[in-house]
Amino acid sequence: MGVSVDLLLSAIVAGILLGGFYAAVTVGVSISFGMLDIVNIAHPAFIILGSYIVYILNQTYGVDPILAAIVLLPVFYALGAAVYQIYYLVFERRGDEALRGLAFFFGLLFIIEVALILAFGVDYRFVSADYIGTTLHYGPIDLPLRMLIPFGMSIAMLATLQLYLSRTFIGRAIMAVSQDRQALQLMSANPARIKRIAFGISIATAALAGAFLIIIQPVEPSVGRDYIGRIFAICVLGGLGSFPGMLVAAILLGIVESITATFYGPSWAPAVAFGILLLTLAFRPSGIMGR
């Protein structure tokens, strides 16, 4: 019995750490889908793209993965702003975003994924850093640094974003555009510009999430697909556009997944996220902390 409790305890701790990472993966979609109403299903592909660039920087120049991701932030911001500009001009202005906008991101998802496969093949890639092999032990509980550091960094990232959104002018404008686009226009602010900035930020988070991902596990291009379900499950479960709700949902999912993997085998784990997502959508579309 003691062993089983220990096992459960360490599964829960591993789940919490995993959940923190999931929050970092989801925060971009929480901004784009939750606040801007842009269904960016290509977000996981941007994350994988981030992982690969971090991988290149790490393997050729020996840069620390997280440092590499921080260097990448402006690049990904610009990439996101450019993607939004296309999206705005082609779909949003025509009022065509529902169906064709969705198809646009769907296509983008495959272009990025397959371009990575053609460039790098389907081998698993990984990064090296001093802390990746180290594990702290507290009794029965293991705290591997490769989980702990992404966890801490993603909490820091969430806190920064939350502060940014609630304290700065642009941040408040982003919150405003998510609530009432027309009212913002009446305040003589340009919603398209605000949304471009916000979408840029959401893609920039993918660079960091990509670094965390490749620290936690080896990456190959189609790994991203597993995250589509998780991301939207967390997003919907946490209530759209709410960071605290999202963090709770992410940790919840992390724990459930980790327990499932420990006690029933990892082949069932993907169904957990999607099953939760389906049930949430069917019975509680506004999320656990929704209105």
Add this chain to the structure above:
Amino acid sequence: MRTRTFWLVAVLVGAAFFGLSLLAPNQYYFQAGYKVLQYVVLATAWNILGGYCGYVNFGSAAFFALGAYSTVALYKILPVPLPVLILIGGIVSGVVGLGMGYLTLRLRGAFFSIATLALAVVVQTLITNWDYVGGSRGAYIIRPMRVPILGHYIEYLYLIMVVLCVLAIGIARTIERSRLGYGFAAIRDDEQAAEAAGVPTLRLKLVATTLSGALMGMAGAPLPYYVTYLDPASGFNLAYAVNSIAMPLIGGMSSWLGPLIGALFLGSIQEYTTVAFSSSSGLNVLIVGVLLVSFVIVAPNGIVGLVESLRWRRR
């Protein structure tokens, strides 16, 4: 064209198409033709829900694979003829489509699409963990070498696909010209207004999800006999989900002609690249992705829309 005439023409075209293929110098043409025609059925099925009602289904692969796996499951119990298997595959996928409709009735737009994506993964996980149909190891199907009259089995499979194509396109066109089709169009254009005007949106959506799912299942049911070895990775292959969305979007979603053109166009390109560059599915998916993105940007109404606007300009 009246509906009866259309059916007649469709059957004749199908028969002529099959007759011409018999002149083909070798078996490869049936092999390739089957694949392309299978996409015609998938794309037409997707378009019933996606094009007519405006609900984007990302989970086509799940319905397709369910059809294929119901064949595998039945194959192990008793040998039934293929048309029966197709009927059963259609029923299984249709019932799942109905269930999905029920589960996601309240969801609109993107939420529905995400739910279908979720459904696909859940179904795939269930099948992967279900040992009876082979689990992740996959299952073998032994098909007869020859059938009476036609000769090679692949020709029989090909004939069946031609029939399914005629059936799917006929159904799609019948829907277009019926009250059902007008109801679907009302849902697509403005669901709330449609409901306020007395359109039974709930029931119509269930009809669409069921019909679309059933046709996808029917397209998938002969698959085990075509590949003779089926594992979840190939049954739930992403190519099915991507193609069934890309083909109607590239062909044009407003009528039955769009998915047909899109499927023939994209299907042939993919078959060509597979042979010419002996590529794996990677390059194919890249081509489909690039075409999809460029079409939604440049020609939002697909090839059919492009041709129509050219015709208008000439007048």
